[in-house]
C-alpha cells in the first residue's frame with residue numbers, strides 16, 4: 001500500500017496524542033492514547049469493542065478534529081450491502097444522460113443494418129456510461145478516493161452481515177477497491193480507520209488480526225470524574241465525585257443496561273439544574289430515570305440505592321450477592337429463571353468472560369435488537385461481497 005500525502009497533522013508521541021485529544025474534549029487513558037498513536041504511525045485500523053456509551057464513536061470524531069481531517073462515517077446495520085457501503089451506479093444520472101443524448105445515440109445506430117448491429121454499437125459505448133462520472137461513491141469508496149486525508153469511522157461493525165465484513169477485510173488489507181468496469185482505485189491518502197463494535201456478535205479473527213484491537217471498558221473513577229468535570233455540568237466537584245462512585249456501584253448491579261458515561265454526565269446535569277446540595281437516596285431515586293432505562297433495572301437500583309449512598313445502611317436480604325459482578329449459576333436461592341438469565345447478561349459480564357467461544361452470543365447482548373433466542377446468521381447471497389473485488393484475487397484469511 002502506498003500513500004502520496006502525509007497526514008496534515010501528526011502526533012509526536014503518546015503524550016502528545018493524549019494532549020491533542022484532550023484539547024478536543026476527549027480524555028483518553030494510557031492504553032487508548034498509545035493505541036491511537038500507534039494507529040497513526042503503523043497505518044493500521046483500530047477496532048474498539050466495548051459496552052455502549054464508553055466513547056467509541058466519540059474517539060473517531062475527536063481524532064478527526066485533532067488531526068484536522070474530515071470524518072467519513074459508515075453506520076453499519078443488518079442487511080446492509082456493498083451498494084450502501086462501497087458504491088453503486090447512479091442509474092438516474094445514466095438515464096438522464098441517455099435522454100439528453102438521445103439524438104447523438106440515434107446517430108450511432110442510424111445506419112446499422114439490423115438490431116444485432118445496433119446493439120453491438122451501443123455496447124461499444126458501455127465505458128462512457130460505466131465510468132467514474134456515473135459512480136455514486138458510498139463511505140468506503142469516498143474515503144479511499146478522497147484527495148485529502150480522512151478519518152473513516154466504521155461504526156457498529158458487529159451489526160453488519162458477515163458478507164460486508166468480508167468486503168471490509170479486503171479493503172482494510174489493501175486500502176483499495178476494484179470496480180470491474182473502472183479498475184482499481186487505490187487510496188490517495190491513508191485514512192485513519194476506526195471500527196467500533198458493541199459485541200452483538202463475534203467478529204472474524206481475520207478482521208481482528210488486521211486491526212489494533214482495544215477493549216474499551218468503563219473508565220476508572222478518576223478518569224470518569226475528569227470527564228464529568230470537562231463537560232461542565234454545573235455540579236460541584238465533591239458531589240460529582242460521590243455521583244461517580246454511586247454510578248460505579250450501580251454498574252456492579254446486574255442490570256439489563258448499565259449506565260454509561262453519557263448517562264453519568266446527564267445525571268450530573270440534572271442534579272445541578274435541580275440545585276441539589278446533597279446526594280441522598282431520595283433525590284437520586286426521583287431522578288433515576290435519567291440513568292436507568294428499564295423498569296426492572298429501576299426497581300433493582302431503587303432497592304440498592306440506600307446501600308450505595310450509605311454503605312452502612314440496612315440492605316434487604318435479597319440484594320446480597322449482586323454487588324460483586326459475578327455471573328449466574330452460582331446456586332443462590334434467588335437464581336433467576338432461564339428467561340431472566342438471558343436478560344441479566346445483556347450487560348455482558350458473563351459474555352465477556354466467554355468472549356473467545358464462538359457462537360456464544362445472543363440477540364440481547366449489549367441491548368442488541370430482537371428477542372432472547374440465539375441470533376441466526378441472515379441469509380447471504382453468493383454474489384454479496386464479490387462485487388467490488390475480482391474473483392481471482394486471493395481472499396485473505
Ligand SMILES: Nc1ncnc2c1ncn2[C@@H]1O[C@H](COP(=O)(O)OP(=O)(O)OP(=O)(O)O)[C@@H](O)[C@H]1O
Pocket residue numbers: 025026027028051052053054055056057058059196198227261262
Ligand atoms: N473519554 C471520554 N472523554 C470525553 N467524553 C467522553 C469520553 N468517553 C465518553 N465520552 C462521552 O460519552 C458520550 C458517549 O460516547 P459515545 O457515543 O462515543 O459512546 P459509544 O461507545 O460509541 O456508545 P454506543 O456503543 O452506544 O454507540 C459522548 O457524549 C462522549 O462525549
Ligand SMILES: [Mg+2]
Pocket residue numbers: 056057058155196
Ligand atoms: Mg457509538
